[in-house]
Amino acid sequence: MADQSAGDLILRQVTKSYESFTAVDNIDLVIPRGSFFALLGPSGCGKTTTLRMVAGLEQPTAGTISIGDRDITSTKAYQRNVNTVFQNYALFPHLDILDNVAFGLRQRKVKDWKAKAMEALELVELTQVARKKPTQLSGGMQQRVALARAVVNRPDVLLLDEPLGALDLKLRRQMQIELKRIQQEVGLTFVHVTHDQEEAMTMADTIAVMNGGRLQQVGDPGTLYEKPESTFAANFLGQSNLLSATVKGVVDDIAQLNVHGTAMTVPASLLPEGSTEIWLGIRPEKVRILGGADDAGGDSEGLNTLSGKVTDVSFLGVATQYLVATTWGRELTVVQQNDGAPRAVLGSNVRLAWLPVNSFALDASQDADAGADIGEDA
Amino acid sequence: MAVSTLAGAPPAPQPPQPEEGKRPRRRGAYVPYLLLLPGMLWLVVFFLVPMLSLASQSLQTGDVDNGYALTFNFATYADALSTYWPQLLRSLIYAATATVATLALGFPLAWFIAHRSGRYKNFLLVLVIAPFFTSFLIRTLAWQTILGDTGLLAQFTAFTHTDFLLSGFKSLLRTFGLISNDQLLFSPFAVICGLTYNFLPFMVLPLYANLERLDQRLVEAAGDLYASPVQAFRRVIWPLSLPGVVAGTLLTFIPATGDYINSVLLGSTQTTMIGQVIDAQFLRVLDYPTAAALSFILLLLIVAFVVTYVRRAGTEELV
Structure with a gap:
């Protein structure tokens, strides 16, 4: 391709302030054309405001928004080649499904609007309800109509504002896969706003985590999950165990840590620059339970180990989740696959172990609980 | 029980x-x-x-002094219709004009109250109803003091040296036959002004109730799908507001057709409406059969109008 970056959506220093607060604070973002991009954050983090500014429904206080080299900052919504799938779908109740889908095409005086609209309905497998009214359709069907109504215009950027929020869990799972398929099929840039981290990770190529109007971290789901760069990201995307640790020194690129009197290590490359007081983070499923406290066998060589007492056991089906209290009273969450190995018993003393390379380290100046209780569905 | x-x-x-x-x-x-x-x-x-x-x-014949007998005299209807059709037609035209005027004034007002007034919403709604605190008669008489030759309007234009605007407006009204000489008062124009003013709340309230329920996100969605504000109005707001428009126009048109106070106080012998005729036939001429027949003709006309109108509006794919 001559100019692959021609259709990238670019936000430069975009800020949106209201009288009393700043909803979006100086955001810089490049969303490559054809990617599935998720803006993830708790409610009130500014993700929807960002989306509305891209759609043209809000004006940024400062900064520019452009698609390729076309600055669209002050373009009216109806003049932008950007379409939105609204949170409540916003289907026109007085028009039937076909007319809803064809609305944008007819507005732009596209000649074969009918054929194109039917094609879009085919994409979402709803041709059979073309002549029904939106109120006659189930929530999941309305959702697909809203998607077809946006996709049919082949916009430069397609915005999805919590599109699956109103659906029940099972339907949401189906639609996640469906959305991903459709995105790959039509090859449009999808920008998806959600507070559901699982949804974002399932669908998006790239996730931008937002909090308090600012970008926390941008990256692919794997990197975000394995190596979060802030306690907020660590807690908001899945669960994390954060242990306060002091860096004693670095030997052969291995940092020696003191965690409440226990010696541990972490690859020095993972250390935040210039920090000696850190949060050592480890995901629950990365921790292994080695059995009794006396079972300090040779297989724990090279692992970080910690002894504790099982205070809670919850059977989750595919896995079992344990709470293990450390000697200094901190409870760690541990998730073990139910692979046939004997399960730890409530109240028993165990040793926990993990590979240093599976952990991550964050500067200790951050709040360890940031983003902890807001990750799940409201 | x-x-x-x-x-x-x-x-x-x-x-x-x-x-x-x-x-x-x-x-x-x-x-x-x-x-x-x-x-x-x-x-x-x-x-x-x-x-x-x-x-x-x-359907009776006779007179007040000698009493009436039911003779199924349908000729009364034919006579009444042939004598008073101009007043009937005039009533329908005045009422229709006033209805269109209340719609043109009331729609933006109702939209503003429903979606742009913020915390002043209830206060503005009270203002819409406030004229009802005074009597219908007094409100109508007030228009005499506004439109009179030395009334408020004339004084205001004289004071602000905008008489030329007023005379321009008058010649415009003359072109449409809404006034016949230099006088604003005692003209079709004055009667329609009075009707419009008196029935405006009956238009605004149902429209408000309808527009308030209109989801603003639908308007945003129309804009998102390339509809300019004018197109969004035509293709989304207007069709969705039709139930309110229908209710408002019925509540305005029906009583305006039968109204006679506005015509009595603000009109002349050239603006007589059917309500005045019925009133005169009942209370002064004492021709009860003609008065009763005219009442029925008016009733049938209105019913016929309402049925056609609602049918028409009903085909517009109402929700």
Whole structure:
């Protein structure tokens, strides 16, 4: 391709302030054309405001928004080649499904609007309800109509504002896969706003985590999950165990840590620059339970180990989740696959172990609980 | 109780109640009828009986002094229609013009109150209804002091040296035959002004109730799908507001057609509306059959209009 970056959506220093607060604070973002991009954050983090500014429904206080080299900052919504799938779908109740889908095409005086609209309905497998009214359709069907109504215009950027929020869990799972398929099929840039981290990770190529109007971290789901760069990201995307640790020194690129009197290590490359007081983070499923406290066998060589007492056991089906209290009273969450190995018993003393390379380290100046209780569905 | 014989009646139109286990069925069956009773009685005594009496009166012959006899004299209808068709037609035209004017004034007002007024919403709604705190008669008389030759409008334009605007406006009105000389008052224009003013709340309130429920996100969605504000109005707002428009126009048009106070106080002999004629026939000429026949003709005209109008609007794919 001559100019692959021609259709990238670019936000430069975009800020949106209201009288009393700043909803979006100086955001810089490049969303490559054809990617599935998720803006993830708790409610009130500014993700929807960002989306509305891209759609043209809000004006940024400062900064520019452009698609390729076309600055669209002050373009009216109806003049932008950007379409939105609204949170409540916003289907026109007085028009039937076909007319809803064809609305944008007819507005732009596209000649074969009918054929194109039917094609879009085919994409979402709803041709059979073309002549029904939106109120006659189930929530999941309305959702697909809203998607077809946006996709049919082949916009430069397609915005999805919590599109699956109103659906029940099972339907949401189906639609996640469906959305991903459709995105790959039509090859449009999808920008998806959600507070559901699982949804974002399932669908998006790239996730931008937002909090308090600012970008926390941008990256692919794997990197975000394995190596979060802030306690907020660590807690908001899945669960994390954060242990306060002091860096004693670095030997052969291995940092020696003191965690409440226990010696541990972490690859020095993972250390935040210039920090000696850190949060050592480890995901629950990365921790292994080695059995009794006396079972300090040779297989724990090279692992970080910690002894504790099982205070809670919850059977989750595919896995079992344990709470293990450390000697200094901190409870760690541990998730073990139910692979046939004997399960730890409530109240028993165990040793926990993990590979240093599976952990991550964050500067200790951050709040360890940031983003902890807001990750799940409201 | 005697009412319990109604137990075998078809399911009564009762509001949905939450299930409360096994409540005695019998009681639920006659309660709705009991509740309907006062209203039905009221309608029978004060609507149905007078209507029948009026119908009978319109077909009688005779005079006040010698009494009337029911002779099924349909000629009264033909005579009344051939004599008073100009007043009938005029009433319909004035009412229709006033209705269009209230819609043009009321729609933006209702939209503003519903979606842009913020915390002043209730205050503005009270202002819409505020004219009802004074009597209909006084409100109409007020227009005399506004439109009179030395009235407020004339004084204002003289004071601000904008007389030329007023005279320009007058010549425009003359072109459309809404005034006949230099006078604003006692003209079709003044009557339509009065009708528009007096019936404006009846347009604004149903429109407000409708527009308030109109989801603003639909307007955003239209904009998102390349519709300019004008197109969004035409293709989304207007079709969705039709139920409110229909309700408002009916509530305005029907009473405006039969109104006579505006014509009496603000019009001239050239602006006589059908209400005035009926009033005169009943109370001054004492020609009861003609008055009754005219009442029925007006009633039928309005019913015919309402039925066609609602049918028309109904085909516009209402929700």
